Amino acid sequence: MALVQAGAAPVHQNLVAHNDLTVESASFKDSMRHLAGAVSVITVGRGNDRSGFTATSVSSLAIDPPSVIVSLNRESSSWAVLQRHGSFCVNVLAHDQKHIADNFAGRGGIKGVERYRDAEWQELATGTSALVNALTVLDCELDEAVERHSHGILIGRVRAVTLRTEAEPLLYWHGAYRHITAPIVSA
Template sequence: MIETVDMTVDFRATMSRLATGVSVITTCSGSTPIGMTASAVSALSLEPLQLLVCIGNQLYTRTAIAQHGRFAVNVLGEDSEHLARNFAVSRADKFAGVETFDDHGVPVLGDAIAAVVCDVAEELPGGDHTIFVGDVRHCAHRVDSRPLLYFAGGFGALRTPH
């Protein structure tokens, strides 16, 4: 008898061993702030300054980014697991009680340890996701900060180096 293997389950379990930073991707739908937790974020280019984010095609955030044409990547710090969980669920007002700034046409989280605001340069198909390439319009970070990490289905932090 041949054993059936679900490659999707194996792939997800394997990729969960790749520790990643945790970000909240924000944009707007009209005047309504939209956001979601994401780990599929990467620097792409220094010339021009670009990064990419991968958003599930079934998510409203994907539609909102495509329509608004601008998004922010808000990198979460090690004490921001509550924000990661808040923006990971589907509910009406994820921004209730969350400090934001809107100096660049999209909400930027006040508690983020780094933020990058981008204009959509390209929208590319990526299976069941859309890859948004963003031209960087603004970026800032906190010097003495440490990231929230995601690994094997849970959150963690960097160990203090000796």
């Protein structure tokens, strides 16, 4: 592992692997269920070569240039489509769009372009489909895909943004969809 400080040469450290510090997959998964997250549908591809997936792991990366990070399993059918087209769209879902989250999660065996049924879509600057009436839409060009373990960390440069200001977000926490009921008021 190389640690780099600005203007300095890499410093190498010897890291010792501790097998007794291995975390069980089930424990890690249960721990991650404690992270409440906005539900997004990530769309990839164009025309009949489209797919997508539901994600709660979308994060802003930078303001200059505007960019986001999304994690995608490389075994997913969306990975190959993303590689072919080089763009993706983050559609942050509103509280009334749970059925879209279920479609893109593949509930009922729904795959590929069939995931787009039961919703209205429009093509944005990159050619990727954007959900009409999503809470917010970020149309992204793939800047880089960093392959780590089973996933690719997608870095997307945002090319267009749309907002729906009158709706609340769809949230996911402890294995279930949630919504905000009331803000916490400080004393």
